[in-house]
Amino acid sequence: MNYLVLKITGRAFNADPHLLRRYVNVVKSLLDARKLVVVTGGGAYARKYIEVARDVGVESNYWLDLIGILASRLNSLLLISALSNHAYPHPPESIEEAVKAVGCYKLVVMGGLIPGQSTASVLLQVAEALGVKKVYYYSAVGRVYDRDPARYPGARPLSVITASELKSILEQRTLPGEYALIDANALEISVRSGIEIQLLDYREPEQIYNALEGENPGTIVIPR
C-alpha cells in the first residue's frame, strides 16, 4: 500500500469550521486508496500561548517551542477525533512512533516533535522515513513568488523552484511560533533524499485531487 504524506498549516485550524470540514472530507476520501500521514502546524493558538508564556517571563526558546508543539498536537487531535474510525488514536511523539503506527493504521496525524525544528521539517522527515519521494504542503500562500508579494504588487508566482533557490530567497526565522514557510533543515532533507515538495493553497483543500492527477496547482520545490 502506498503512502501519502502531507502537511496542513496551523492557519487552517483557526479559520472557519467549514474549511476544516472540507479537510476532513478530503482526508477521508484519500484514505480509500492509500495510507496517510498528516502533519498539522500550530497556528494562532500556538502563537497566542507562546505570547502568554513570554508575558509571564518565559525566555527559553526550548520551553516556548514545547508550548507550540503541544498546541500543534491539539490541532492533530481535532483531526483525529473527526476521523477516529481510521486514525491512530493519538499524535505520535517521534518519527519512530509514526513509522510504527503507519504499519497498523490507515491514518496517522501528528504535530511538532522537538524544539528548534519546524513542522515542515517533520513533514520531510516522515517522508524520508517512509521512502516517499513527493510531499504535499498546504501553506498560507500556496505559491512561492519571485518577489515578496506583500511589498511588490507585480510579484509573480513561480510554478517551479529548486530547494537551493528557495533557501536563498527565504529569510530564515527560527523563533518559536515564527518558523518561516520552510526552513533550511527541511530543505536539506528534501535535497539529500530527493523529495519533491508540492505547495498548495491552504484555502483550497481539494487542490490535492488535481495535484494527484499530475497537475501543479501551486509551486513545486525541486530537491536540488
Added chain:
Amino acid sequence: MNYLVLKITGRAFNADPHLLRRYVNVVKSLLDARKLVVVTGGGAYARKYIEVARDVGVESNYWLDLIGILASRLNSLLLISALSNHAYPHPPESIEEAVKAVGCYKLVVMGGLIPGQSTASVLLQVAEALGVKKVYYYSAVGRVYDRDPARYPGARPLSVITASELKSILEQRTLPGEYALIDANALEISVRSGIEIQLLDYREPEQIYNALEGENPGTIVIPR
C-alpha cells in the same frame, strides 16, 4: 517533606497575564517549604476547541473530552515553563506518574487525565494517593452560596458546607468542557478518604497564604 495539592481553574489562564504572573509568584514562594502538585483546568481554549470539534461533526464525548484534556495540559505546560527550574518537565498522564514524579521533583503540574472525569476529580485523586487531607481549589467563584447568586441578589455565601449538602445543591453536568464546580465523583473521593476542600477565589492567588495560616477566605467543603 509535606505536600500541598491545589487546583487552578482554567479561567485563570485566559485572563490577563498579570494574574498568571501572580500565580507564578505564589507557587514559587510556596515551594520554599514544601512540595506542590498543581492541577490546571481547561478554560476558554478547551471549550473553544471542543466547539470546533463539534462543528466538524465530532459527537463522541470521549473524543471531545480528550481535546479538553489536552487543552488543560497546555495550561500545565505554561506553568511548568515559567517554573522550569523546579518542575517535573511535563504534565503527568496518570496519577501513578504524578506520584512517581513527586518523589523526585519539588513541583508537579498536571491537567485532566481521562474522559468522563473532571479536573476537580484529579485534584482529589492526587490528594488521596499522597495521603493529603486538605486541598486548595481556586475556582470561578471561590465560594458556595445558599442560592444561585446569579438569580437571587440576596444569596449569601457559606463559609462551610458538607460534601453531601453540596452534592444535592449542584446541578450535575458531565458534558465535555462543561463540568460543574465539582462533580459527584470528586466529592465521593473527598468523603471516602476524609479530604477537606478549601475553595478560593481564582482572582486572588494570594488568598492561599491566609488559608495556610488557618483562615477561611472562601468556603470549606467538609468531607461528610
Added chain:
Amino acid sequence: MNYLVLKITGRAFNADPHLLRRYVNVVKSLLDARKLVVVTGGGAYARKYIEVARDVGVESNYWLDLIGILASRLNSLLLISALSNHAYPHPPESIEEAVKAVGCYKLVVMGGLIPGQSTASVLLQVAEALGVKKVYYYSAVGRVYDRDPARYPGARPLSVITASELKSILEQRTLPGEYALIDANALEISVRSGIEIQLLDYREPEQIYNALEGENPGTIVIPR
C-alpha cells in the same frame, strides 16, 4: 468490523474452572464475527489481598484500590493466556491503550484502570471511546429487582429500568473491593453517551447468544 464490549464479574474467576472454560468457549466463538473488548472484575482474591493489606496497616483507599486493580488484571491475564492466539498480549492500563490495541488485535482483555473507579465504569468508558451503544455485563445476579431479593422473598425481577431509577435504588459504596453492581459514574457515562447496559447472569455465559439475537435474558438499563 463491529465491536462487542462486555464485562465479566470477578466472581466468575473464583468459581469452578468449568464455568471459566465456558466463558473461554463463548469468547472464542464470538470472535468469529467481531472484535471483543472484555473487562474483568476483581473478585475474591482482590478482596482477600485488600484485607491482608488492611491487616498490615494500609489505610489509604488509593493503595487498596491499586491492589484490587492488579488482582483484576490477574483475571484478565488468565483469559488472555487461554485465548493467546487472538488476544492483545497484556491487559491495557488505560482506555487509550485499549483503543490502540483494538485497532490491531481481535481481542482485548483488561481489568481496572484507576483508583476510585469501578470496573463497571471501565466497561462504559471503553464503549464510549469505541462508539458502541450497547454493552453486556455479566454480574452476580444478572437482574435488578424491585426490592432487595435477599430481604424480600416476593421481590420481582425487572426486565427494564432507567439509569436514573437504578441510581436512586442502589446504595452507593465506593470502598476498595466493595464497589456496588454499578456506580453513579458508570451510569452517568451511560446516560451522557446513550449506552444501553444488558445485565446477564454470570453463571450463564451462553446467555449472550440470546441477547445478541434480540432477547433480554436479564435486565436492560436504559440510558435515561
Added chain:
Amino acid sequence: MNYLVLKITGRAFNADPHLLRRYVNVVKSLLDARKLVVVTGGGAYARKYIEVARDVGVESNYWLDLIGILASRLNSLLLISALSNHAYPHPPESIEEAVKAVGCYKLVVMGGLIPGQSTASVLLQVAEALGVKKVYYYSAVGRVYDRDPARYPGARPLSVITASELKSILEQRTLPGEYALIDANALEISVRSGIEIQLLDYREPEQIYNALEGENPGTIVIPR
C-alpha cells in the same frame, strides 16, 4: 549510600498477617541506614492461578509463567502499599527500571521479570547490576541440609556450601510456579560475579539483624 538486596519467598505473603507485619517493620527499620531492593516470590496464589489456567486448557509455560510473575507483583504491591512513604510506587518490570528507580527512591520492591526465570535469579541479577556482593534470601527452610530432611530424619543443616555443591544437590525444576529453592541460572550469576547468598528462615524476619552483624543464622552459599 549502600544497598541491601534481599528476597522474601512468596510463602511469607500467604501466612498469617502478623508475619507480614513483622516484615514491614524489619524493612522500615533497615531503611534508616541504607537503600533496599526487595524481591518478592509468588507463593500460594501464584500456584493457585497457574492451576486454574491449566484447568482451562493453558499449556504454554510462557503464559503460565507470566501469570506467576503477575501474582508475585501483587505481593510486591502489598509491601509497597504498606511502605508507600519510602517506596518507588510500583514493581519495576526490568532490571534496568529497578536500577533507575533505586537512584531516586529508598525502597524498590519487585517480583518476577521474565518467563523461564525464577525470582531467585532476579535477586542475583539486581545484586550484579548494583555491584552488591552479598544478598539475603528468606526461603521456605532457611538452610541447606546434607540430605533431604523430609525423608531423612538425621539430615543435618549446613552452615556453608559452595554454589557448585548446591547445584549438584538440587533437583532442577523449571516448571511455572515450581521453581526450586534456587536455580542453576541464579547460581551461575552468583559465581560469575562473586555474590554470596545468605539463606534465612522466612518465619524469622528479624534474623537479618543478626546476619548484618556478621552472624550466620542459616546457610551461606559461597560463590564458587
Added chain:
Amino acid sequence: MNYLVLKITGRAFNADPHLLRRYVNVVKSLLDARKLVVVTGGGAYARKYIEVARDVGVESNYWLDLIGILASRLNSLLLISALSNHAYPHPPESIEEAVKAVGCYKLVVMGGLIPGQSTASVLLQVAEALGVKKVYYYSAVGRVYDRDPARYPGARPLSVITASELKSILEQRTLPGEYALIDANALEISVRSGIEIQLLDYREPEQIYNALEGENPGTIVIPR
C-alpha cells in the same frame, strides 16, 4: 499464519557483506509464506566494545553484558533497515514487545534482552512464547561433534543429539561476549516446552530451505 523463529550468529554480520546480502534475500523470500522472528547475536563488535570497556576499568558483568546487548541490537537494526518494508521498525527490548509486534508485522528482528542471558536463550524464549516447536539456529559451526574438532582431527559430526547430552558436552561459559554455542538456560526452555533446535552453518544461509523441506543439513537438538 505460522511463525518461523531463527537466530543468526553475530559472526554473520562481521563477515563479508556478500554473506549478509544472502541472509537478506533468504529472509525476504521466507516472508512470502509466514511471519518471521529473527534473533541476532553480538559478534566481533560486541566483543571489541566489551574489551574496550574492560580496558577503561569496567568490571561489572552486568554492564559488560549490556554493552554486548546493545551491539547485538545494532546487528538487528542492520537487518531491519535492509528489510524495512516488512519489519517492525526497531528491535524489541522484551519478549512481550516481540509478541505484540509479531501480531502486527511480518518480520521482527531482535538482539539480546537481559544481562546474564545468551541470545540463544532469547531464541528459545520467543519460540516458547509463540508456541513454536522448532527453531533454526545459524551458528559458527552448524554441527555438534562427538569430540572437539579443533583438537581431534577424527571428530565426527552428529546429526542428532539430545539436549541433555549436549548440556554435558558443552563447557559452560557465561562471561559477557563469551556465551557458548548454547547455554543451560536455553536448553532447559527447549526441554520444558519441547522445542527442537535445528543447527545450521552460518556460512550457508540457504540451508534453511533444505531444512524446511525436511532435510537435516546440520545437527538437530532433541528436547529431551
Added chain:
Amino acid sequence: MNYLVLKITGRAFNADPHLLRRYVNVVKSLLDARKLVVVTGGGAYARKYIEVARDVGVESNYWLDLIGILASRLNSLLLISALSNHAYPHPPESIEEAVKAVGCYKLVVMGGLIPGQSTASVLLQVAEALGVKKVYYYSAVGRVYDRDPARYPGARPLSVITASELKSILEQRTLPGEYALIDANALEISVRSGIEIQLLDYREPEQIYNALEGENPGTIVIPR
C-alpha cells in the same frame, strides 16, 4: 546546582583506551562540583556499520542515520558503564528524557536523537533546554582555521569566530555518518539562544580544566 554540557567526538572512542580512561577521569572529577550532560558522537564504528548497510542495499538516509545513532549510543553506554555509580543508567532517547534524568542524576550521557540531525545539534539543544549559555565540544581538530589546514600549510587557527562566519566557511554535509564539524541547525540554536561554543582538541581531555578557568585552549564560537 549548575550544569556542564559537553560533547565528545566519536573519534575519542575508537582511539587507544588510554585516551578514553583520561576522559573517564576528567568526567569523574568534574562531577564533584556540578551536574554533567555528555553527548557522544558516533565515530568509526558508526561509519563502518553505515557502510555495511549500504553494501547490503540500504539507500534510505533515515535508516542509515538510525544506525549511526545506535552506534553513538554504544559509545554513551561505554562511558555510562565506566561511571555507573553516578550516571543515569541508559542514554536518553529525547531531549525531554535528558531533562527529566538530569533532575535526579549527576551524570547523563547520550548519543544522537533523530535522523537528519547531528550530535552537535543535540549538544546545543540540551544546552538550550537547560538554560546553559556555554558548551564544550571536543572535536577532531579543536580549532577553526582561516583556511583548510589540510591544503594550506600556512593556515592559521582562530581563537574566536562568529557562528555566521563559521556557517559560511563550513561546507555543509548532511549525509549519515558524514556530518561536518558543526551543522547549520546547531549554529542556529546557538544564535537564537545565545549559547557560546568552546571547541577543544579531543586528544586533550584535560583542556577543559583550563577552559573552566577562563582560558581559551581552542576556538570559541560566538553566538552571533
